[in-house]
Amino acid sequence: MAILATEGLTKRFPRVTALDELTVMAGTGVTGLVGANGAGKSTLIKILLGLLPPTSGRARVLDLDAATHGLEIRRLVGYMPEHDCLPPDVSATEFVVHMAQMSGLPRTAARERAADTLRHVGLHEERYRPIGGYSTGMRQRVKLAQALVHDPRLVFLDEPTNGLDPQGRDEMLALIRRIGTEFGISVLVTSHLLGELERVCDHVIVIDAGRLLRSSAIGDFTQASQAIAVEVEDGLEPLVERLGGLGEAVAVQGRLLTVQVPADADPGRTYDAVRDAVCDLGLNLVRLEQRRGHIEDVFKEPVA
Template identity: 80%
Template sequence: MHILATEGLTKRFPTVTAVDQLTVTVGPGVTGLVGANGAGKSTLIKILLGLLPPSGGTARVLDLDVTSQGAGIRRLVGYMPEHECLPPDVSATELVVHLAQMSGLPRTAARERAADVLRHVGLAEERYRPIGGYSTGMKQRVKLAQALVHDPKVVFLDEPTNGLDPRGRDEMLALVRRIGTEFGISVVVTSHLLGELERICDHVVVIDAGRLLRSSAIGEFTQSTQTVTVEVDEGMEALAARLSETGHTVSPQGRLLVVQVRGPETYDAVRDAAADLDLCLIRLEQGRHRIEDVFREEVAHV
């Protein structure tokens, strides 16, 4: 079953086309929606939630039509918005309980569920304090908690690491991954920081100016390349010279040496050269594409 599917989906505003003939399907798991700021990610999510009518095409979430069954979609889907939206004068517990009740949970069940999700996102000790005194990271966790409180089948997380320091980003990404792996809730997470999604997603959808550039499993983005990266303690120049003598194409990159792989014999050649030159081999690693590389390649061809 598809979590969502669009066909020719388009959204035009008076001065810009935010989503342009988008046709894509997304299955269960953790899916990254990648694009630069202004690429149409937030607009797409609002359409999928039934909050913004499309100008053309169709879209379905959990097999419900976004134009006629928006309320049904929102009962089954959690949404963490990008923008600042939390009331400063209430506690996290009050807010999350209130939103759980709005989603249809009885008050007792809402309080129990709110306590569970706030503990899950790391706010067990702070949940009774007014949100206005929270740090940016704590506010992001409250937004995540309210998206989970009604036990949705899918959550849409719009730039969940915005404004966070490196440690906060790592912790938020770990939470997002746990949602998909331990709790069985499918996740659609947007980000313009491509490296983040590479760490947590099963599938990535790349859009630019509202158009689909690529939709692939993460393994297809980060497939092996025909290079091997070599790092030695000292003697990189000598190693490069020796490998060149054996007919290999080598290129220095800072403290690293990138060697074109001709076949299994390349690894043997690196090992033998390092041994003959009495070098300390620190790293021998097959090169891999990164999402950033693929994104640049796709944009260059548009």
């Protein structure tokens, strides 16, 4: 089922064309909207929310026309803006309760939902303190909570990982994945990094300068840049030699070993080789994880 669809959507501002004949579609689950800064991601979200009239073309969200049924759409949708949007002198609980009421929830229901939602996004005791003292990670969680508090059918998350450290990014991405699967709320998440969206999205739309670059299920994106990172306690050299001997593309980055997973071959082979090598050499394995791909590769790819 199509959660949102646009048809020849164009938005021209006096000095710039933000969206140019954009025709995209997204179904349930997590959809990534990728583009460089200024590609038109935020403009698209504003049009989908019915806050900005398109110059031409049509946009539908949950089968409602964005240009004429903005109010109904905003009742069913949550929005997490890219920029800071939190007053510093109220607590997260008060703020999220207030925002739930603004979405039409009665006060008692708003309180319950706010407590539930803040727990789900991982804010605990600190939610009673004024937001002014929060870290960036906590602020992002409050912003996410206010977008989810009224239990929308769809959320727009504009650059939710902005300003987060690597661990914060991982936690936020895991949370987005949970929203799309466990919570059953469809997600449209924007980012300028395809690599991080790859891990949580079912479908990715890439736009550049307001035009569609590509739109496809995540599996269709090339895996050529996929790599695994290996960290062992001692004996990095023997491991490098061993894997090199097996014909794997190995690179050492400090204490980390990066092994390229070729796209054409059976990917399991490389993983097996690493596992066996570590096992046979009797090394203490500290870390074994997937490396994120690089967005540059996708932008370099010819448009299908």
